[in-house]
Amino acid sequence: MAEKTKYNFVVAPEKVDFTLHATIEAICSDILNVAGADAKVKGISADVLMQHNRSWVLSRMSVEIDRHLGQYEEYAIDTWVNPHASRLVSPRNFELLDSESKIFGRAVSQWCVIDFEKRMPVALDEVDSLFEGKFCDAPSPCEAPRKVRGIEPQVVRKHEVRYSDIDFNRHVNTMRYIRMMLNTLPIEYLTDNRPLRLDIHFAKECHLGEVLTIGYEQRGEVSLFEIRNGDDAVACTAAIEWR
Amino acid sequence: MAEKTKYNFVVAPEKVDFTLHATIEAICSDILNVAGADAKVKGISADVLMQHNRSWVLSRMSVEIDRHLGQYEEYAIDTWVNPHASRLVSPRNFELLDSESKIFGRAVSQWCVIDFEKRMPVALDEVDSLFEGKFCDAPSPCEAPRKVRGIEPQVVRKHEVRYSDIDFNRHVNTMRYIRMMLNTLPIEYLTDNRPLRLDIHFAKECHLGEVLTIGYEQRGEVSLFEIRNGDDAVACTAAIEWR
Numbered sequence: 001m002a003e004k005t006k007y008n009f010v011v012a013p014e015k016v017d018f019t020l021h022a023t024i025e026a027i028c029s030d031i032l033n034v035a036g037a038d039a040k041v042k043g044i045s046a047d048v049l050m051q052h053n054r055s056w057v058l059s060r061m062s063v064e065i066d067r068h069l070g071q072y073e074e075y076a077i078d079t080w081v082n083p084h085a086s087r088l089v090s091p092r093n094f095e096l097l098d099s100e101s102k103i104f105g106r107a108v109s110q111w112c113v114i115d116f117e118k119r120m121p122v123a124l125d126e127v128d129s130l131f132e133g134k135f136c137d138a139p140s141p142c143e144a145p146r147k148v149r150g151i152e153p154q155v156v157r158k159h160e161v162r163y164s165d166i167d168f169n170r171h172v173n174t175m176r177y178i179r180m181m182l183n184t185l186p187i188e189y190l191t192d193n194r195p196l197r198l199d200i201h202f203a204k205e206c207h208l209g210e211v212l213t214i215g216y217e218q219r220g221e222v223s224l225f226e227i228r229n230g231d232d233a234v235a236c237t238a239a240i241e242w243r
Numbered sequence: 244m245a246e247k248t249k250y251n252f253v254v255a256p257e258k259v260d261f262t263l264h265a266t267i268e269a270i271c272s273d274i275l276n277v278a279g280a281d282a283k284v285k286g287i288s289a290d291v292l293m294q295h296n297r298s299w300v301l302s303r304m305s306v307e308i309d310r311h312l313g314q315y316e317e318y319a320i321d322t323w324v325n326p327h328a329s330r331l332v333s334p335r336n337f338e339l340l341d342s343e344s345k346i347f348g349r350a351v352s353q354w355c356v357i358d359f360e361k362r363m364p365v366a367l368d369e370v371d372s373l374f375e376g377k378f379c380d381a382p383s384p385c386e387a388p389r390k391v392r393g394i395e396p397q398v399v400r401k402h403e404v405r406y407s408d409i410d411f412n413r414h415v416n417t418m419r420y421i422r423m424m425l426n427t428l429p430i431e432y433l434t435d436n437r438p439l440r441l442d443i444h445f446a447k448e449c450h451l452g453e454v455l456t457i458g459y460e461q462r463g464e465v466s467l468f469e470i471r472n473g474d475d476a477v478a479c480t481a482a483i484e485w486r
């Protein structure tokens with residue numbers, strides 16, 4: 001059995017928004033960097049899978065933020081991997097701790113292994129040997145990612161995918177979807193630094209030069225988002241529940 | 244007389260572009276963060292000026308990058324302040340060193356003090372007492388920022404200023420102008436990681452909700468940029484010389 005592993009961070013000036021608090025995008029980016037770094041340490045990273053023409057793909061994520069950290073605050077992210085949630089889904093968990101070790105956030109990410117040649121998900125029992133001794137028996141710290149469906153956009157914005165949006169695959173960087181979504185929100189939602197829960201589902205990759213359509217619907221205290229690719233297919237959906 | 248001061252960095256994953264090298268924007272952001280941190284340590288920061296209803300404004304910057312660092316590389320930025328370049332302009336210098344202490348870049352920034360009430364620059368002799376013993380006698384490491392004028396855009400893009408673009412004043416974050424400019428370039432200019440020199444001039448602040456016009460002209464080996472605000476006034480100009 002493995003233990004939780006801790007990674008330390010600081011809210012550097014480039015991580016804050018106009019309220020001088022860490023952005024949701026920056027926190028989620030740190031969470032994903034921790035996932036990558038910890039997978040590397042444990043020998044279950046994309047590099048290892050790549051040798052068999054496979055890779056990890058992030059499918060869904062739930063993130064809860066109780067308090068938005070201020071600029072220069074120190075914090076840590078604890079991470080651990082649970083046994084597979086289903087035949088195709090491997091969960092990785094995160095707890096966010098402030099400088100006094102108080103938990104101020106938590107996250108659950110769900111990953112699939114895809115086969116590059118077949119462009120299909122792979123049953124996790126095929127890679128089970130990699131995970132030997134890597135699971136931790138602590139439960140997930142919050143509810144697994146919820147389904148986000150049935151969005152009826154009230155506001156629609158366009159965004160052309162450019163240089164600063166893409167990762168080494170020339171696909172839109174995962175975190176950019178969150179930026180695009182927050183950029184469609186009325187600014188008032190972002191001035192108050194309310195506690196929140198984010199559920200996000202990545203359905204399709206978007207590419208350099210594609211013009212994306214970002215739809216936003218406000219339903220009570222929940223902001224719903226849907227990003228469609230250049231072919232009008234749903235690429236990403238998300239919900240932010242303001243608490 | 245003061246010495247150069249060193250600040251240490253690492254090319255974290257959120258600082259790289261699709262080529263897995265540190266972006267110009269990320270390096271410039273670190274340079275400006277160093278300027279802020281070092282001014283604070285030396286007691287010449289905006290906080291101190293703010294007590295007299297004044298603040299620093301970045302007017303121009305020149306940045307030379309000989310080599311684009313890869314993800315996870317460690318580097319350092321040395322900084323120092325020279326005597327005022329003119330009645331209104333205070334220069335701050337930077338040298339960028341890789342993990343083997345080899346200089347891979349350098350920068351000169353030029354700052355003015357503005358009076359918030361009069362919305363006018365202040366003669367630096369009015370704040371001279373602050374600088375006592377703070378100057379370093381090392382010369383600037385590269386040519387001071389050049390004027391960038393006479394741009395005739397061949398390509399024009401629009402950008403509406405949104406949440407992720409603004410700083411605590413609700414003005415466009417200085418570094419976002421660089422992002423907007425690079426996003427108008429043909430991607431080929433950004434795949435080769437060529438050495439470069441950037442000259443940038445900040446003329447006007449842009450605000451949340453403004454629709455900016457980014458003009459780009461390629462003139463031989465120089466990429467020229469002009470950003471106009473919602474009133475069609477020039478807000479920022481820049482030149483990137485590809486070496």
